[in-house]
Amino acid sequence: MHEVREQRTIKGRMTDGQLHLAIGLPTLALILGMMGNGLLFNALSARMNGIETRMLSLEGEMDLLIGKVADMDTRLSVLGDRFHRG
Numbered sequence: 001m002h003e004v005r006e007q008r009t010i011k012g013r014m015t016d017g018q019l020h021l022a023i024g025l026p027t028l029a030l031i032l033g034m035m036g037n038g039l040l041f042n043a044l045s046a047r048m049n050g051i052e053t054r055m056l057s058l059e060g061e062m063d064l065l066i067g068k069v070a071d072m073d074t075r076l077s078v079l080g081d082r083f084h085r086g
Contacts, residue, residue, distance in 0.1 A: 014022070
């Protein structure tokens, strides 16, 4: 009967290795998760910068197109005035 009590107390204790694993594994998982999130954030930031660059390029092209349409409108107005006068 005395041996049964000793086995229960030995089973109830945590060894140093078990304690290190119980604390270390979740901490390691947390650190790896944070690093992964940081890498994903950096990748997303780079993609957003690329999109911003393309949008600025499109904005310049749209300004050029609007200018050409305005020139065409002016030319057509002049031709329309000549046609009605003449």
